[in-house]
Amino acid sequence: MQGFLDIFDIYLLEAVINGILLGGVLALLALGLNLIFGVIDVTWICYAELVMIGMYGMYYMVQVFGLPYWAAAPFAIMLVAALGAALHYFVIAPLLTAAPINQLLATGGVLFILQSFATVAFGIDFRNLGIRLPVLTLGEMHFSYSRLLSFIAALAGMIVVYLFMTRTFTGTAIRAIAQDRQIMSLMGVDTKRIYLVTSALGGALAGLAACLLVLQYDVHPFVGLSFGPITFLICVLGGLGNFIGGFIAAFVFAEIISLGGLFSDLEWGYVLAFAFFIVMMFIRPAGLMARRS
């Protein structure tokens, strides 16, 4: 009995809830990337670097220009949305018919450009927003409000994107293009405009992630390295382009990291998560939520 209580204590519950909250952060990051891949069929390797630019935007607006956080957030979202649209217009659009590897390499190039640009423009110092949100306390358990906000934003973001995709004309057009790129242009849909809207939307979701991550992490030119690879794994695990799959995969991944880290070394949490990913790629190569063909 004592052994049972030693394992199933309040800290286990805290780890489970923290896993869910970390899942919220990862789900938020995966949302925009999934949208882009699902519609345009292009993987933005530089997605986490767009988040980094958004984080810098927030830092400068709040710390340097003195804007309140809530006033700065919409501007940061718009900034990254514009960046997303620009990325599509200048880099992706000319390569739409090119081999996927060329698209991948091009966005990989943008990744290095953005990292180098941030190093030159903002310096190598770690920047911090300096906002200390209160802590939610439940008995001996403590939770981060910023993580809670990320979780809520991820949930709300997914619902809004779902409603947008299913209840609006543009959303329907986006889904239709995702199914058949060629036929939609024959039916009179302006595919270029739809791609641009989708890219801006993907960028806006990266901006939203930036607004929430900047509350939890220092900003520096290489912050994307901490999130980029995990975000891709989650998108692939959930099924590239599948919002609900990505959302669930984020929580599965986060729980493995959190509980694996609690019961073993923290490093083992990540090892287990990546091992789970590899096994799932054998069992369900198209992702957790892929429909059987």
Add this chain to the structure above:
Amino acid sequence: MPVRKAARLFVGLFAAMAVLGMAADAEAQEKKIKIGVIYDLTGPLAGGGSELQYIGAKIVLDQYVKSGVEGYKVEAVYADAQSKPDVAINEAVRLIEQEKVDMLLGFYSSAQCVPVAGRVEQLKKFMWITTCISSAVLDGKNYKYVFRPQASGDQFGMMTMDFIAQNSKAKLGKEPKDLRVAIIHEDGAYGVDVAKGNEAGAKKAGFQIVLKEGYSATAPDLSALVTKLKRARPDVLFHTGYNPDITLFGRQAREQGLKVAALIGHGAGYGVYEKLKEGLGVDANYVFNTDPISIWAANQKTMDPKLPPVIKMVGEEFDKVKPGVAIRSAHVGMAASNTYLFLTDVLPRAIKKYGGVDPEALRKAALDVDVPEGGTMLGFGVKFPAEGAQMAGQNERSFPVVIQYVDDKSYVVWPKSQAVREAVLPLPKGTTFSNQ
């Protein structure tokens, strides 16, 4: 005619002597030492302290680039390791093989130092390490050309444990055998080595180690580690990390309600107070850090009298580069002092006693170094063990000190011989991490 002939002969002789003289002058002017300097100027380690080290080394090198050393010109060639071990190795080899540098100086990260030292030794070039501390760089390697005046990582770990052991009963009200300690560290060569020293020190003191764990410095989440720490309930937490993992840990520890009697860091990110304060806010108050003493905090009364003006100059030059810094980081002085030691002690001896700046001359000159305590800006002396020793190349006389940040100032609190005030221990009631 004979007069004309004699005049022509004289002019010819004069011209020949002039040409030979100019050639000799040119040869004398060509005498120079080319030093390859490698730090991280981009990537996460740059902001974590490496750039400050670069500034410290450059300030001193710039002085000697102007004046030269014993008739030798000093030329510094700088390279950026980009916070990546593979880049550090490539840059080291590039500087040696393409830039034809005579030696290498610098290196912030132990993860870079370990492989680079091996490669440089293989190439039989001289390497003067100003910063990285992992024992793994030199332990049992018996390198001939790699030297480090800096204290080693296990010394860092042992020093903080000794500090707590000596204060356990008096300040924390617990016998060492009853004191619960946790050791967490980034999992690179640096963190592992300091943690090894921590563990050895804890065992020596008789502490209960309730948790010892490594983590990746780029991990996006450390909440599981914080939860485990809460479950383990340590009295004192010993932490070794870079940045931004330190601020991520600090923030998550606050949000998850971690409580301890003391939080003790070991250099790197803990050595850059400005960033620590920016990341942790008021929670940075009363945090301890272990590092070689800041040159601005070292006791100048017991120091070689030629050093205080150099310390002043380094401070003034640093303020020009980074104006308005509240606490000048120990990182700057560390690189400045170790670079100064090389340029004023090793290099002149190599030239005068061993006839040049080739690796053999530099190696012999380094082995001859015998600086007593107070002979460097960092307070400690310098003596390298003879070849064949377990830690060949490691300064035997170096030691770190424990400092505490109190109200935006740093104070040396341990060892007692260097302490300028009593440590605030345990964390005062009402502070975020206090378990009182």
